Amino acid sequence: MDNFRGARVLITGGLGFIGSNLARRLVELGAQITLVDSLIPLYGGHLQNIADIRSQVTVNVCDVRDRFAMEYLVQNKDYLFNLAGQTSHLDSMTDPQTDLDINASAQLSILEACRRVNRDVRLVFASTRQLYGRPDYLPVDEKHPIRPVDVNGINKFAGEGYHLLYSQVHGIRSSVLRLTNTYGPGMRVKDARQTFLGIWVRQLIEGSPIKVFGDGTQLRDFNYVDDCVDALLRAATDDVAVGRIYNLGSAEVVSLKDLALMMTGLVPGGRFEVVPFPPERKAIDIGDYYSDFSLIQRELGWTPQVDLRNGLIRTIEYFKAHGRHYWEAT
């Protein structure tokens, strides 16, 4: 991790959930950090996410679709963590063009900018398990067929495709991580646009019942954000990762109902209810999912360190202390 001392690092989506946690870790490691974020109200960016490190980072508010701004910002950077994205599966179905513009088109123009002005940058792109669609088998490894069930999955696959291609053809060293459900301090809690866990945590703290869709038997795996950040840093610094795709995931696989049970046990008065799937969610639901993440274990030595219960405790503590900034924000 000494690589980052004095290194110039650009993080797109840097005021968002994962970007801000990554920034915090990079401040500790001594990096010079620029955070790019559009602060679009429906997305994940929030200044509260960097309240404690505000004086140690440079904030540049702009959209990754702003080609000229991005071409300026990628110059003279050693690392680029490309985390900005439209993350809502539902929104990708009602406004597919915006999803395409952010998750595919803007990624391509960022890579073109790197090709023109900074071929030596080291890139990591945050992709998603969503592009596998409904799994043929479990756990899902990187060889699983790509069969997205929503526009978001299609566009994220294009976005990662560009990164791998520019690595292979143009020598712009890129790695792709396919994230599973990530949770922790700073996640979006106003709604389920980033992860349903956000709205669950908020409901818990506000004393409303958590809503579990379907029958609650769907299996999922989860990563605490610090583990996700650790994977991003490993991917950025290990030459083995160049041109590679890695699943993140967790050995701790739980049903949504068991997760709700665990979470309601952590907050006095916590309760949940099982409700029918809203039809627009059912249409793009992927059923059971959990990852085979043995490739990144083997090649980069990454293993999640924070178990679900402890991660949830830390997350709930954070939002109990700072929640008012998040509930009230537009």
Added chain:
Amino acid sequence: MDNFRGARVLITGGLGFIGSNLARRLVELGAQITLVDSLIPLYGGHLQNIADIRSQVTVNVCDVRDRFAMEYLVQNKDYLFNLAGQTSHLDSMTDPQTDLDINASAQLSILEACRRVNRDVRLVFASTRQLYGRPDYLPVDEKHPIRPVDVNGINKFAGEGYHLLYSQVHGIRSSVLRLTNTYGPGMRVKDARQTFLGIWVRQLIEGSPIKVFGDGTQLRDFNYVDDCVDALLRAATDDVAVGRIYNLGSAEVVSLKDLALMMTGLVPGGRFEVVPFPPERKAIDIGDYYSDFSLIQRELGWTPQVDLRNGLIRTIEYFKAHGRHYWEAT
């Protein structure tokens, strides 16, 4: 094929190579045909392609990126053959954004237009074997991993993904054909932007040597355009094909050198030379490729009818008679 008598058919890329041959067949079948084409000089559209059926079709010159025009044009159509595309692999690397706009973004907006104004249309999308990249095994079936080696392959995969998704989620009945090398009358012969066979045919007729890249051992399969048209019509009319992806291909697999030998044997004085790969082509070359097309054989009863030698004879005859319109055109 009685389905097409009186049917209202829209063909994007309708003045192009495959679109115009499809139109000719649909005229015979009694359809009411509208051809959409941008007539961009570097692409495949050419009025000479429909010279013999000009009075029997409606031509509408516009770009598939023109959302408002497309939303008007898809109304009240029974069939939409979605063939417009940027086909040059090399151009997709030098101008990736244009490739994305045409092959992904415009496809999405066409589907959105169908969702809004014509949910009952029956759609067929022309995709490409390019999205498989360098084959892991031969022949390549539809389960082969998707690993494009150029921007074109990434964007075409997104384009087909939208079609399948809109079929599944929104009930807009779509089928996808993954074409291999298609050749025949009307193909682009000014350069290799559509198929290298175009420039080969032109070189033959003009008396210049055909240029075979590499060592000439690369294997390929080819479909004569009438067989491709037959597959498009079957996919459009068979309910089994809804939401499905099919490879096209041929049992006649030849090396590029053997193809050059066959072609030079068809034209007096024909000759070829083996030359080194230009580096920008080598970077995105896929090595040997031929398709497993047993799925469409089994499900739609499609089998190529025109063998390579006969298809090439017909093609060369066509361009001997009409070539001057194609060489001289901008």
